[in-house]
Amino acid sequence: MPSSGIPYAVRAVRKHDFRNLQELMSAKGDSRQKKFHVVKMGLQDLRVVLSSCEEYSVRPDLAQVIKESKYGVLMNSGVDTPFRVFQAVHLEDYKSFIDLGCGLGDISFLVSLFGLRSTGIDHDPEVTAISITFKDKLAQIVPDVKEVRFLFGDQAHQNLDFSQYDVFYHFNFRDSKDIFKKRFAEQALPGQFLF
Numbered sequence: 241m242p243s244s245g246i247p248y249a250v251r252a253v254r255k256h257d258f259r260n261l262q263e264l265m266s267a268k269g270d271s272r273q274k275k276f277h278v279v280k281m282g283l284q285d286l287r288v289v290l291s292s293c294e295e296y297s298v299r300p301d302l303a304q305v306i307k308e309s310k311y312g313v314l315m316n317s318g319v320d321t322p323f324r325v326f327q328a329v330h331l332e333d334y335k336s337f338i339d340l341g342c343g344l345g346d347i348s349f350l351v352s353l354f355g356l357r358s359t360g361i362d363h364d365p366e367v368t369a370i371s372i373t374f375k376d377k378l379a380q381i382v383p384d385v386k387e388v389r390f391l392f393g394d395q396a397h398q399n400l401d402f403s404q405y406d407v408f409y410h411f412n413f414r415d416s417k418d419i420f421k422k423r424f425a426e427q428a429l430p431g432q433f434l435f
C-alpha cells in the first residue's frame with residue numbers, strides 16, 4: 241500500500257487506457273456477442289495489468305493470473321461457458337442478479353449484457369476497489385456495464401434480502417457455502433434461480 245493509501249494495483253488499472261477495446265467496440269454492429277467479446281478482451285487486459293503488480297502471479301499451468309491472500313485464492317472460472325449458459329436459459333427474462341464472491345466481477349459484467357441489475361459482492365477490499373475502477377473504465381466503452389454494482393462484504397455475514405434478487409450465482413466457498421445453502425433453502429422464493 242503506497243503512502244497515498246490507494247493500492248498500487250488500483251492505481252495501475254486507473255492509469256491503463258484500454259485503447260484496444262475502443263477499436264474492437266467501433267467494429268460494426270451492436271450485438272450482445274460483440275459486446276461480450278469486448279468485455280472478455282477487457283478482462284484479459286485487466287489481468288495483464290495486474291500481472292505486473294506485487295501479490296498477483298501468472299500461473300501458465302492454469303492459464304490464470306492469481307492472487308493468494310488471507311481472503312482466499314482469486315482466480316476466475318472463465319466467461320465462455322457462463323455466457324453460453326446465460327444465453328441458453330434466456331437470462332434476459334430475469335431482472336436482478338447477485339454474484340457472491342465475485343472476484344474481479346467477470347460474471348457480474350457478463351450479466352449486465354443481458355439487461356439485468358447486476359450486483360457483485362467480495363470480501364477482499366482491494367479486489368472490490370479494482371472491480372469498481374475497472375468498471376468505470378469499461379463503461380466508457382461498453383455502457384451496459386455502467387450500472388453494475390460492486391459491494392465489499394462477506395457473503396456469510398451480509399444480510400441479503402433474498403426478495404431483491406431473482407438469480408443467484410454462488411462461488412462454492414469452503415468456509416461459508418453451508419450457511420448460504422441453508423439460507424437459500426429457507427428464504428428462496430418460487431422462480432428464483434441458483435447457479
Ligand SMILES: C[S@@+](CC[C@H](N)C(=O)[O-])C[C@H]1O[C@@H](n2cnc3c(N)ncnc32)[C@H](O)[C@@H]1O
Binds near residue numbers: 342346364
Ligand atoms: C476463485 S474467486 C471466484 C471469482 C468469480 N466468482 C469467478 O467465478 O470467476 C473467489 C472469490 O471469492 C471471494 N470470497 C471468498 N469467500 C468469500 C466470502 N465469504 N464472502 C465474499 N467473498 C468471498 C474471494 O475474495 C475471491 O475473490
